[in-house]
Amino acid sequence: MSDTTRSSALGSTGASELFQLLRDGLPRTRAELAAMTGLARSTVGLRLEALGELGLVGPYADAVSTGGRPPSRVALIPSARVVLGADVGAGHLSTALTDLMGRQLISRRTALEVSDGPEPVLSLLVAEADALLAELGRSRDDLIGVGIGLPGPVEFATGRPVNPPIMPGWDGFDVPGWMRRHLDVPVLVDNDVNLMALGERSRSWPDRDHFLFVKVATGIGAGIISGGRLQRGAQGIAGDIGHVQVARGAGIPCHCGNVGCLEAVASGPAVAAALRRVGHDVPGGAEVIDLVRRGDLDAIMAVRQAGRDLGEVLTACVNLVNPSVIAIGGSMAQAGEHLIAGVREVVYSRSMPLATEHLSIVQSRSGVDAAIIGAGMLAIHHALSPAALDELAAAV
Amino acid sequence: MSDTTRSSALGSTGASELFQLLRDGLPRTRAELAAMTGLARSTVGLRLEALGELGLVGPYADAVSTGGRPPSRVALIPSARVVLGADVGAGHLSTALTDLMGRQLISRRTALEVSDGPEPVLSLLVAEADALLAELGRSRDDLIGVGIGLPGPVEFATGRPVNPPIMPGWDGFDVPGWMRRHLDVPVLVDNDVNLMALGERSRSWPDRDHFLFVKVATGIGAGIISGGRLQRGAQGIAGDIGHVQVARGAGIPCHCGNVGCLEAVASGPAVAAALRRVGHDVPGGAEVIDLVRRGDLDAIMAVRQAGRDLGEVLTACVNLVNPSVIAIGGSMAQAGEHLIAGVREVVYSRSMPLATEHLSIVQSRSGVDAAIIGAGMLAIHHALSPAALDELAAAV
Numbered sequence: 027m028s029d030t031t032r033s034s035a036l037g038s039t040g041a042s043e044l045f046q047l048l049r050d051g052l053p054r055t056r057a058e059l060a061a062m063t064g065l066a067r068s069t070v071g072l073r074l075e076a077l078g079e080l081g082l083v084g085p086y087a088d089a090v091s092t093g094g095r096p097p098s099r100v101a102l103i104p105s106a107r108v109v110l111g112a113d114v115g116a117g118h119l120s121t122a123l124t125d126l127m128g129r130q131l132i133s134r135r136t137a138l139e140v141s142d143g144p145e146p147v148l149s150l151l152v153a154e155a156d157a158l159l160a161e162l163g164r165s166r167d168d169l170i171g172v173g174i175g176l177p178g179p180v181e182f183a184t185g186r187p188v189n190p191p192i193m194p195g196w197d198g199f200d201v202p203g204w205m206r207r208h209l210d211v212p213v214l215v216d217n218d219v220n221l222m223a224l225g226e227r228s229r230s231w232p233d234r235d236h237f238l239f240v241k242v243a244t245g246i247g248a249g250i251i252s253g254g255r256l257q258r259g260a261q262g263i264a265g266d267i268g269h270v271q272v273a274r275g276a277g278i279p280c281h282c283g284n285v286g287c288l289e290a291v292a293s294g295p296a297v298a299a300a301l302r303r304v305g306h307d308v309p310g311g312a313e314v315i316d317l318v319r320r321g322d323l324d325a326i327m328a329v330r331q332a333g334r335d336l337g338e339v340l341t342a343c344v345n346l347v348n349p350s351v352i353a354i355g356g357s358m359a360q361a362g363e364h365l366i367a368g369v370r371e372v373v374y375s376r377s378m379p380l381a382t383e384h385l386s387i388v389q390s391r392s393g394v395d396a397a398i399i400g401a402g403m404l405a406i407h408h409a410l411s412p413a414a415l416d417e418l419a420a421a422v
Numbered sequence: 423m424s425d426t427t428r429s430s431a432l433g434s435t436g437a438s439e440l441f442q443l444l445r446d447g448l449p450r451t452r453a454e455l456a457a458m459t460g461l462a463r464s465t466v467g468l469r470l471e472a473l474g475e476l477g478l479v480g481p482y483a484d485a486v487s488t489g490g491r492p493p494s495r496v497a498l499i500p501s502a503r504v505v506l507g508a509d510v511g512a513g514h515l516s517t518a519l520t521d522l523m524g525r526q527l528i529s530r531r532t533a534l535e536v537s538d539g540p541e542p543v544l545s546l547l548v549a550e551a552d553a554l555l556a557e558l559g560r561s562r563d564d565l566i567g568v569g570i571g572l573p574g575p576v577e578f579a580t581g582r583p584v585n586p587p588i589m590p591g592w593d594g595f596d597v598p599g600w601m602r603r604h605l606d607v608p609v610l611v612d613n614d615v616n617l618m619a620l621g622e623r624s625r626s627w628p629d630r631d632h633f634l635f636v637k638v639a640t641g642i643g644a645g646i647i648s649g650g651r652l653q654r655g656a657q658g659i660a661g662d663i664g665h666v667q668v669a670r671g672a673g674i675p676c677h678c679g680n681v682g683c684l685e686a687v688a689s690g691p692a693v694a695a696a697l698r699r700v701g702h703d704v705p706g707g708a709e710v711i712d713l714v715r716r717g718d719l720d721a722i723m724a725v726r727q728a729g730r731d732l733g734e735v736l737t738a739c740v741n742l743v744n745p746s747v748i749a750i751g752g753s754m755a756q757a758g759e760h761l762i763a764g765v766r767e768v769v770y771s772r773s774m775p776l777a778t779e780h781l782s783i784v785q786s787r788s789g790v791d792a793a794i795i796g797a798g799m800l801a802i803h804h805a806l807s808p809a810a811l812d813e814l815a816a817a818v
Contacts, residue, residue, distance in 0.1 A: 234656075236655050253653055259743055264632075264648075264744040269741060269774050270741050339738065342735065347646070348658070381662065
């Protein structure tokens with residue numbers, strides 16, 4: 027049964043459906059809303075009243091006075107409530123509050139070790155949420171949703187991590203359940219690369235329905251948007267491209283237990299290891315980027331080769347899902363154009379002409395914020411869904 | 423704007439929405455429909471009347487008499503109209519009429535050369551449609567949609583082939599426009615592998631939302647269902663896996679102009695060419711299958727190796743889109759388990775454990791019918807959409 031036919035508090039009045047029209051933030055007259063929905067204007071009035079009682083919709087104050095006439099348009103009130111977006115990295119926690127249009131109001135970044143396990147990390151997340159709310163002069167009552175990105179595979183339907191390699195103690199942990207005992211709002215949890223795909227696309231490529239986001243850092247992964255929707259796959263691990271075999275990987279062991287994986291030759295640690303073998307003192311990916319920025323030729327060539335290895339796998343991705351944009355982010359993408367030049371070199375020479383004719387391969391524009399933007403979007407999308415609105419209305 | 427809010431002939435009465443509930447073919451009482459939609463029973467009655475006038479919905483005759491009481495349930499009348507599904511191959515045309523539940527009523531298969539160009543082929547298609555209708559005792563008035571599969575890339579939105587390699591004269595041809603001048607119903611055109619994916623999934627794996635269909639014949643291609651929907655990609659060429667590079671292809675030229683493509687080593691003609699080099703008289707893929715069936719060890723080993731090459735590319739597909747089923751069809755899949763054994767060997771050894779834990783790699787069950795089933799489904803799906811129903815109502 028579709029959301030619009032589910033009988034429920036707000037649903038039975040049809041207010042949810044009307045609200046979905048106003049989620050774009052544009053102000054509209056009652057007559058416009060009646061024409062868009064085919065509803066009687068009196069019905070539109072009743073439904074707007076229900077939404078007004080929730081504080082979500084109100085009169086739109088026109089910028090230019092029209093001579094004392096009362097404002098005749100209504101619109102979503104973006105500041106009515108806030109959502110929390112959180113990006114849990116291996117060694118950091120980024121949090122932000124956004125309004126209902128996804129605009130970031132305030133953010134924090136703090137160090138943590140994800141390997142400390144779920145309870146210490148999530149306790150910190152709750153404390154950060156309270157600190158952000160306090161700084162903004164808002165209360166927990168104003169918060170209507172939380173989105174969390176984790177650096178490993180997540181079963182999206184339950185919000186539980188599934189065999190996450192760098193997250194000891196997290197496997198199968200009920201993240202939304204734990205969170206709801208501390209912050210009583212819906213909590214959505216996803217893999218961080220999926221959220222980066224959502225965030226990057228929404229900020230920079232909102233009109234592209236076939237979009238690939240690739241993160242190259244300690245690990246390598248992709249978030250896939252096909253047909254305008256994030257695709258998580260049967261087990262929620264779609265986009266796991268780091269363990270596809272590449273030609274240059276022959277015989278090189280990967281931490282996954284296989285040999286020859288993309289991650290074993292093109293990730294930050296892999297490039298650093300290759301540079302150490304030729305005498306450079308580079309503990310990890312961050313130092314590789316430093317070397318590149320100082321113009322070191324070995325480092326530049328190594329990053330470019332990592333781009334070619336990545337391009338080998340992305341060629342298969344291009345032929346398979348036919349995206350119109352590939353955005354490359356993660357710490358290794360900060361090497362400027364060198365990584366992407368390697369990717370382009372291989373993808374454009376190896377893919378079918380029709381698949382690359384309108385394909386853009388670009389650096390991520392949202393940078394480190396992509397995941398947190400996506401986490402906020404996920405929370406908003408859920409919090410403003412018809413079902414969640416009904417829950418909200420029932421609680422008022 | 424969603425389909426349910428579009429104002430239109432039937433749409434304004436809401437009959438389309440009610441009809442979508444009945445498309446599953448299950449009989450329901452007015453009371454049940456009222457409960458499912460939240461509509462007043464009088465409104466349900468009015469909407470059923472509108473659908474009854476189109477002949478699409480009517481009283482359901484219960485198998486067991488309830489003592490003279492009139493039938494109290496209504497249901498879709500599957501035989502009310504028919505749709506035509508057509509599969510255009512390189513050297514054949516298969517056509518079938520199905521009822522509104524997708525059940526095949528009658529079918530034909532005839533030889534043709536797709537390289538004769540669009541007008542001769544489509545004229546034959548129209549003639550076949552008329553012959554099928556006549557044989558079934560139906561008229562053109564009963565036909566409400568046509569779905570056509572073509573052996574090449576198609577821009578789905580316009581139904582025009584895009585640079586199809588084996589279809590001279592078809593590039594950019596307005597297939598739906600030409601067809602509508604001869605059969606005045608909506609015509610949907612798609613790549614045949616996409617239709618095979620639709621057909622195979624609907625017949626054998628209806629509950630799987632992440633599904634890959636792979637055709638191995640003269641060419642190699644895949645149809646991808648992600649999130650329950652067929653994914654065509656930005657240019658409509660998603661699933662073009664035949665031109666991904668494989669290890670064994672090194673240096674081998676492909677007809678696409680590149681070297682080392684999967685199709686250059688694992689397609690029917692490629693396997694035949696390899697067997698000719700060791701002295702077998704095999705003009706093409708069909709003769710390879712004959713050899714395999716006679717137990718020829720060279721042929722069995724060649725097909726198994728083709729399976730391994732395919733497995734190399736499918737490993738990347740598995741990691742990228744995380745399907746729960748891969749069905750392998752096309753003429754080369756008729757080599758029994760040998761092709762699939764090669765695929766399994768590589769995919770299960772190369773993919774991440776989580777991605778293959780619940781992955782089935784199986785032979786297509788619909789065989790040569792997969793595309794024609796999918797073409798019929800595409801036509802039904804369109805013909806019974808709210809917008810198409812309105813068109814139908816306006817014409818009555």
